[in-house]
Amino acid sequence: MIRFDDVTKVYPGSKRPALSKISLEIAKGEFVFLVGASGSGKSTFLRLVLKEEKATRGVVRVAGKDVAKLSSWKVPHLRRTIGVVFQDFRLLPNKTVFENVAFALQVIGKPRHTISHTVPEVLDLVGLSGKEKRFPHELSGGEQQRVAIARAFVNRPAILLADEPTGNLDPTTSLGIMRLLDRINKTGTTVVMATHDDDIVDQMRKRVVELTDGRKIRDEDRGGYATGVIPPVPGPGTGSHPVQPTVPTVPRGQRG
Numbered sequence: 001m002i003r004f005d006d007v008t009k010v011y012p013g014s015k016r017p018a019l020s021k022i023s024l025e026i027a028k029g030e031f032v033f034l035v036g037a038s039g040s041g042k043s044t045f046l047r048l049v050l051k052e053e054k055a056t057r058g059v060v061r062v063a064g065k066d067v068a069k070l071s072s073w074k075v076p077h078l079r080r081t082i083g084v085v086f087q088d089f090r091l092l093p094n095k096t097v098f099e100n101v102a103f104a105l106q107v108i109g110k111p112r113h114t115i116s117h118t119v120p121e122v123l124d125l126v127g128l129s130g131k132e133k134r135f136p137h138e139l140s141g142g143e144q145q146r147v148a149i150a151r152a153f154v155n156r157p158a159i160l161l162a163d164e165p166t167g168n169l170d171p172t173t174s175l176g177i178m179r180l181l182d183r184i185n186k187t188g189t190t191v192v193m194a195t196h197d198d199d200i201v202d203q204m205r206k207r208v209v210e211l212t213d214g215r216k217i218r219d220e221d222r223g224g225y226a227t228g229v230i231p232p233v234p235g236p237g238t239g240s241h242p243v244q245p246t247v248p249t250v251p252r253g254q255r256g
């Protein structure tokens with residue numbers, strides 16, 4: 001679904017690459033966490049997928065297509081197959097919940113009758129039925145992020161990119177958002193999420209790709225936020241502070 005072949009990105013005027021020689025494949029339906037310190041290149045990775053930035057070297061493929069070879073009139077089509085969610089929600093403040101989600105369908109020319117039945121469906125999916133008429137300032141942060149996810153998902157994109165979606169939320173609210181992203185992933189949507197949230201990564205046990213200074217230093221199935229330990233599975237009797245087993249982790253592709 002997403003494939004990087006030896007991709008390097010150097011921003012104009014910068015000496016150090018934001019991404020350096022990244023090769024990686026994300027299959028349809030995968031859930032991948034992108035982790036790494038601030039400035040390690042996570043957002044740049046997402047921008048290259050969206051063709052908001054061009055790779056300096058290497059090839060970025062999305063749904064089998066080399067994005068560098070897409071003519072400019074095909075870029076909106078590429079972006080329609082990708083939903084995006086940000087840390088700061090980016091809702092339209094003077095539109096209601098319904099209108100924020102409906103707008104995503106209006107701009108791609110969906111007819112009114114499609115909008116009137118699709119928007120309530122997706123608002124139900126994200127747990128916001130009954131709040132259609134609220135404005136963003138009348139919602140909690142978690143609810144605003146649910147609206148943003150509804151808007152990103154209403155067109156059933158093949159890929160959902162999330163850049164620090166829990167960055168402004170408390171731990172409990174964050175967990176609710178992660179459950180929602182997990183549900184969306186289970187519908188077949190490929191999810192790539194950049195995050196600094198170690199608790200979330202440790203609890204979810206998904207594929208983890210770690211970047212340092214633009215280089216990929218780890219790609220691990222069911223990984224934790226940090227290298228070297230498999231996160232604990234909370235279970236009966238473990239309480240809220242389960243003992244963390246220190247066992248070798250399994251690099252991607254080497255699992256038996």
Ligand SMILES: Nc1ncnc2c1ncn2[C@@H]1O[C@H](COP(=O)(O)OP(=O)(O)OP(=O)(O)O)[C@@H](O)[C@H]1O
Nearest residue numbers: 011012014018036037038039040041042043044045
């Ligand atoms: N538009 C730009 N022009 C020049 N340099 C940029 C630009 N955007 C990002 N960079 C640089 O590229 C590097 C990677 O930045 P990027 O935003 O991808 O990192 P990040 O891992 O997403 O960071 P954060 O976790 O803080 O969002 C950084 O050194 C940053 O300063």
